[in-house]
Amino acid sequence: MKIQRPRGTHDILPTDQPLWQRVTGEMEGLCALYGYRRIQTPVFEDTELFARTSGAGSDIVQKEMYTFMDRSDRSLTLRPEGTAPICRAYVEYGLHKEPQPQKLFTIASMYRYGRPGRGRHSEHWQLSVEAIGSSDPAIDAEIIQLYDTLLHRLGVTEYRLELNSIGCRECRPAYLEQLRGWLAEHEPELDVEAREKAATSPLRVFDVKSPETRKLLESAPKIGESLCDACVAHFAAVRGDLEATGVRYDLVPTLVRGLDYYSRTTWEFVGATGNENSTISGGGRYDYLVEEIGGPPTPGVGFGAGIERLLLAMEEEGAASAEQPAVDVFVVLHPGAPRELVAPLLKELRDRGVAADTDYAGRSLKGQLTQAGRSGATKTVALRPVDAVLRQPGVEDELIAHDEILGRLSS
Secondary structure, three states: OOOOOOOOOOOOOOHHHHHHHHHHHHHHHHHHHHOOHHHHHEEEEEHHHHHHHHHOOOOOHHHOOOOEOOOOOOEEEOOOOOOHHHHHHHHHHOOHHHOOOOOEEEEEEEEEEOOOOEEOOOOOEEEEEEEEEOOOOHHHHHHHHHHHHHHHHHOOOOOOOEEOOOOOOHHHHHHHHHHHHHHHOOOOHHHHHHHHHHHHHHHHHHHHOOOOHHHHHHOOOHHHHHOHHHHHHHHHHHHHHHHHHOOOOOEEOOOOOOOOOOOOEEEEOOOOOOOOOEEEEEEEEOOOOOHEEEEEEOEEEEEEEHHHHHHHHHHHOOOOOOOOOOOOOEEEEEOOOHHHHHHHHHHHHHOOOOOEEEEEOOOOOOHHHHHHHHOOOEEEEEOOOOEEEEEEEEEEEEEHHHHHHHHHHHH
């Protein structure tokens, strides 16, 4: 039986790694520049963490979570997103007692069940960036600007930033009553998905996929018309900082996020693909999430950004390139050459920081030289019975004694 990878997953092969490392390395470097520290959380969590924070009516809870019972009859779930686990760690380890805000990031795999497609995987990798412990609108703008900078550094220019505010505990309840009334009045015109969302979490009707329903919802009351003075001021400050740092955005009054914990500032970076998988990053403020999982009232803001979709955006713009790794030295053997010299030579070179390799497939001399070329080696040492030949591109071959090899190669 031929065993293959599970549907919806993908392997990151050695040939993919240079580009992968380029992207994740840029993420790590940029987060460090902005003062964000790395955190890693378990790949699975107590199911209640996501059920409580994401909302019972969310697509994650209803359709997408990988949930299982372990041998101790505990309900566990593979993490579908990174924010809730980071906030759980913030509470569990008392990070609220340390200087605030806690600026944290992770690069980790996430798991969501669904129909796989281009840019949509059951297992995908994501950058999550979180600033927990500050209600300052300036940090909303900073965290948005961080991702905007990342896109530019990676050569992605064809995207738009969509921005909205969805209010707070003070102003959202009155708006939801108004929206429920409108949805009830137009129920016959709504599709099945919109009716389901209206019954569980009315704000999520703006996430429906149907173009006809989305067109209808353009005439629905908008949250921006019902914001309290504090939310209006907060949103104005966010926009002011974005404009001051040159981050372009589009105000989208129907933009909401698919999880219950979001409040005030919400945003999405949308790529040029023009389909339902075109969102390359999304985030927002979550001022009630930490409190929901047992911590003290703590404001927060952050985003999640899929790496696979970012790579697709780079590919579409011709920016998905990275140099393949090459060795510095490749050792080949002529017939009758002392093979016992190779292992200690390679070890000494590697100990000195010189990347070195040799043939392990029993190739002929010609085959070894071909393999040396494929490896990208800048120097090739051809061991002969009593001496060796040092080859370098653009330089005449040099004859050296066995005991001179190490010094010549590590200089």
